[in-house]
Amino acid sequence: ETGVTQSPTHLIKTRGQQVTLRCSSQSGHNTVSWYQQALGQGPQFIFQYYREEENGRGNFPPRFSGLQFPNYSSELNVNALELDDSALYLCASSFLAAGWETQYFGPGTRLLVL
């Protein structure tokens, strides 16, 4: 198992609400990436944070936002939740240096929007 942890493990929200998901990266890693995995699909890249700055973003609307803290942990915030936001949210940590960095996934947060 990797040292990447996520909280909470499960969450139920209603449409229009806001949610914050948390991720603690593996020791020694400085980069966190967030992915959305719908049922039966591959993970879809949301964004990546490197040294507290956004370092790339996928095709997700601005209501998906994030933060990275000095200890390299990270938050994913989703505003105005929609039913289609129901998914497994995965974070992955890595050490971004010269390139080709392997990403290690956390266990995920399963979000259900009713």
Added chain:
Amino acid sequence: GENVEQHPSTLSVQEGDSAVIKCTYSDSASNYFPWYKQELGKRPQLIIDIRSNVGEKKDQRIAVTLNKTAKHFSLHITETQPEDSAVYFCAASLAGNQFYFGTGTSLTVIP
């Protein structure tokens, strides 16, 4: 952006047989290709990866091949065992930044 296609979507093999999963990518600049195994309800776990300066890599029963010219890479599992049953995802990235995943292959190894 990058587009990764993965085939087949489902694969059933007899225990002891080999399994092959194939992926193609569109962006010739992609230079890192990991494979992940995801068991039901669990996180994706890295099983093998290959970088663009290498054509083949092997780790016990698992091997990956990369053809940069054709822009495709494949996962080979030999002597399959029931515990190999899972969903396998390929991915492509440029310098470890944004990972583009395939749609997954559900592998079933029949005892």
